[in-house]
Amino acid sequence: MSAPLTTEQRDLADAVADLMAKRSPETEVRRLMATDTGYDPAVWSELAAMGLLGLAIPEQFGGSGAGTVEIELVAEAMGRVLLCAPYLSTAVLTANLLVALGDSAEQADVLPRIAAGSFITTVAHAEPGTARPGSATATTARADGAGWRLTGTKTYVLDATIAQRIYVTAGTSVFAVEPDAPGLEVVALATVDPTRKQGQLTLTDTPARLLGSADTGHTALAAALDRASVAMLGEQAGGAMQAMRMAVDYAKTRFQFGRAIGSFQAVKHLCADMLLEAESALSAARHVAAAFEAEEPDRLRDLALAQAYCAEAFVTVAANSIQVHGGIGFTWEHPAHLYLRRARTDAQLFGDPAWHRERYVQLREARP
Structure with missing residues (x-):
């Protein structure tokens, strides 16, 4: 059994449910399904204005530092209406990854922009054959002067085609890759679920930046x-x-x-x-x-x-x-x-x- 929701948590759940009912009716879901981007920038800005994009982000980086209960309640409301937006990839998965990595420079650069709704990101960790966490990665990283080069394939990448920065795993490390980096090819995947966009990355000696230390990713x-x-x-x-x-x-x-x-x-x-x-x-x-x-x-x-x-x-x-x-x-x-x-x-x-x-x-x- 979980503890009863607080008044503030109930108010949050009600406010998000009301917003979702207005902004994500079935007609809007179907419209966004047919687009390449799969989301509405105006609605994304509303999510930011309500503070929903900064729930997992510490206050020092422009978020609210809310708990997992608040994030779960927001996800409930979004799941009820099949919201088409890069919320899971950007505001949840990436935000938590950057917090866990502890790379202060990357946190200061990216987290405030995620909270403000001006930066879309994603994490590329799965490889062809399985999406199971912890599976061995075939993607390789080699040192190249002050930077790194990545080679490999990542798939089932959420919102890959619209991400303004992609965080790629290789071995025990996490690297930041720019969407226009040489040797990077991003293609949209045709999946069972058209309400959530996914893509595949092919990296061929692609330049990248190591985040945190090499063995903590x-x-x-x-x-x-x-x-x-x-x-x-x-x-x-x-x-x-x-x-x-x-x-x-x-x-x-x-x-x-x-x-x-x-x-x-x-x-x-x-x-x-x-x-x-x-x-x-x-x-x-x-x-x-x-x-x-x-x-x-x-x-x-x-x-x-x-x-x-x-x-x-x-x-x-x-x-x-x-x-x-x-x-x-x-x-x-x-x-x-x-x-x-x-x-x-x-x-x-x-x-x-x-x-x-x-x-x-x-x-x-x-x-x-």
């Missing part, structure tokens, strides 16, 4: 991925809740044989199962967020278990929502499939459920 990345995963839990829970509500609302208003289909036992039981899955995911997400904020000793174990559960819960609820909607749920014009698409990609982005279960077992066995 992997630990900083792991910490950043864990905190980004907490936000992902919120997104999955929010998406599952919305997919469930769409199905229940449809079951109440769709009549067949002279009665609402929600009155039929099979549909009623399916909706009840969806409610259980969605609310359990919400509870798990908020519990883990509170555990990270309190720095509970078992927070990583709880995170692994919650990631496995929430990923599968979102997929299950989104798929069942399509079933409740019947034929119309299978059409491109209905939004139900968009939630299933997001659920499928979310379930792989920071490691698949099987990997999270393996991690849970390892952490449990390692516990004194």
